[in-house]
Amino acid sequence: MHKLLTDSPGQTMLLLGNEAIARGAIEAGVAFASTYPGTPSSEISLNLFQVSKESDLYFEYSTNEKIAMEVAAAAAISGVRSMAMMKHVGINVAADVLMTLAYVGVKGGLVILSADDPSMFSSQNEQDNRYYAKMAGLPLLEPSSVEEAKDMVAYAFELSETLQEPVIFRTTTRINHSTAPVVLGNMKPRITKGDFKKDPFNYVTVPAVARKLHVKLLKNLEKAEEIAETSQYNFTEGAGTWGIVCNGVSFNYASDAIRDLKIEQNVKMLRIGFSHPMPETLIKNFLKTCEKVLVIEEGEPYMEEKIKAFAQEEKLTLPINGKGNQLFSRLYEFDPGMARQVIANHFNIPYTPPQIPDLSDAPEVPQRPPNLCAGCSHRATYYAVKKAAEGMETIYPSDIGCYTLGFLPPLSMADIVVCMGASVGTSCGFSKVTDKKVIAFIGDSTFFHSGIPPLINAVFNNHNFTLVILDNGITAMTGHQPNPGVDMTEMNLSGYVPVSIENLVRAIGVPHVSVIKPFNVKKSVSAIREALEFKGVSVIISREPCMLYAKSLKKLRGNRFQITDKCKSHRNCINDLGCPAFYLRKGQVKIDADLCTGCSVCAQICPEHAIAPLPRPLPEAERGVAGKKGDKV
Amino acid sequence: MNITRLILVAVGGQGNLLASRVIGEAALLSGIPVRMSEIHGMAQRGGVVESAIVFGDAKSTIISDGEADMLVGFEPSETLRALKKANSKTVVITSLAPLSPFTVAIGKGVYPDLAQVQNIIRAKTARLIALDAVSLAKEAGNVMSVNMVLLGAMTQSKKLPISSEKMKEAIAATTKKAFVEINLKAFDLGFSAADKSA
Structure with missing residues (x-):
């Protein structure tokens, strides 16, 4: 049985963030899931794919993210709890659906997961998808930890059904790819069959209908704001007058920094986990109790801009800072030391950062960029x-x-x-x-x-x-x-x-x-x-x-190759192919038999025909570490 | 509870993520709070895999430069590359078996001298445990057990809040049944190699 189907509420299990999210969806009774794979979201769908093989959960790898969202939307409109997950740039592909689906709404819960990638560990940009929630007028949830992510998914389904709107669930790589002990909860039964009831004046978005639907969306947004005001995912900690507002992983770095700097008595922290619409009253009341506020959020100044606008409405003149020189960057992911340093600077706390070793006398380490595999x-x-x-x-x-x-x-x-x-x-x-x-x-x-x-x-x-x-x-x-x-x-x-x-x-x-x-x-x-x-x-x-x-699939055939003594060191093999199975020993070209997969391309281009098959394939047990299955993107 | 920060660095395929998993399960068995994170963007394509493991009452799952209590490198040049994570009180464990990056073969870099690498680490940290984890893994019966050898060395250093017994229990529970015996042997070999290097 798949471990995410373990039916023992109360059991603690070590889960990857993406496993916790998949488990959260299963606990919420998700019955329909679709995706186009993309790091850092891929393990969510991989787990749901596996679970679908041994349960009545429907799962599909759709052809792209737009289709994945449309497929899931139809299931949700028909009353079935559904989830569409993708990496942040996948939402761009699906944006056309998203914007008008917000008007149309859903019946069964629909959670749209956007896995953002600050620092671009495996992406072409680091866009901040919180703005999609703002643009579409949809509720937005952001967990801070692996265990919170699991519970928040269930909350997202409830919220979606309360508002009859899709909910955007935004993670960052550091949530997706962190691991922590998670306490399992009860699993709701899956309701896999739905029904579509004709209602063209709410579903067919011709201009006359869409105009009405936009009014409905804005009303819904007011309702969502009311819920955000008292949501358990927007909470304060501490009673000081130095305000810190944070979201996602920044909450972890801020919490650790407050403890390390011993400023628990001075700080009041507002953690925003339900971040669109922003809880206006909660934030305004928070600002009124603070002398100075620091906003900690990776990516764009999404919260900062809104908080400053709230302060202006209340005629509050306290300093509110977030992004800027000596403050936080709009670039890349944060880390605990960085948060500690900026908090210390901003609230004028004496602080000596840890000593990073001076490595100026160390030899340069050759780069190890990812490379096409041997035999690719x-x-x-x-x-x-x-x-x-x-x-x-x-x-x-x-x-x-x-x-x-x-x-x-x-x-x-x-x-x-x-x-x-x-x-x-x-x-x-x-x-x-x-x-x-x-x-x-x-x-x-x-x-x-x-x-x-x-x-x-x-x-x-x-x-x-x-x-x-x-x-x-x-x-x-x-x-x-x-x-x-x-x-x-x-x-x-x-x-x-x-x-x-x-x-x-x-x-x-x-x-x-x-x-x-x-x-x-x-x-x-x-x-x-x-x-x-x-x-x-x-x-x-x-x-x-x-x-x-x-x-x-155990379908790799062919003998591995070796360099014979006919080699005259033209090095076309190394210089033209860049295959990682090649290495140099004392100036001689060699092939690592553990890495070679027998594609034979090098043998075909060698001008001396000096590359020849090894007499027999090596038995599996003699193969090196690089032949190991396991670490996946 | 005190916070202990551990960084593991390896080349994709060396079994770093499994080692992290074992440590996480061992912490769970010991009732010790633990959080971990991993960066394995393109591990199967020969890149670097880094895991951070934080024991104790911290919320963060990553470790800033200069803040690791222990740094474990599965490959010596990667240990050196990650040395910015260490400080003068850090215990460093490194395997001495090099896996030369392809950039060296195409003349875009020189593999650092192993004696020099060790001297630099010794000069800048509290303790270096250096061992040929590949040879020890082969001695245990499987070259893939490099990660288990290093788990043994980590446990011997007593820098982690996890006992030998719990680590072995986690190895038995987490790794493939057919390899448990070899893995435990590799663990012991790593443990005694670290003991000798003290």
């Missing part, structure tokens, strides 16, 4: 494209996925990355205004997610570029989730109908389509060359399973 098919494709495009002036728009790592030397195969699908859209523009050969890269999952409309655009407007679809048969970057191209029988799941990328591309009317097997270097280079010479839209589908996924 993307490396082979990049090599082949680079060879085929030799002599051409190129632009390489790329996209979001493992293959983005190809931007690093020695491959250097990405010139611009913006958002999901932008490789194809930007190619349309680049090919129009420059005379360079535009070659775009997109993964299979990202192609399904948002690469298809721009490809249709390219065909219709007769653009001139080559799109390489890196089809490794799985959504690899986020931990091997399914996408519409995946053969689900490999996961022992039935009832799915895989969509063929090749059929799709041909059906769109792309005039030049080819399919390559990238581990066959010579054939791939010549097929790519032909596609590059074509004037118009050409698509190359480079098909080879993700090595890690194949390994997890």
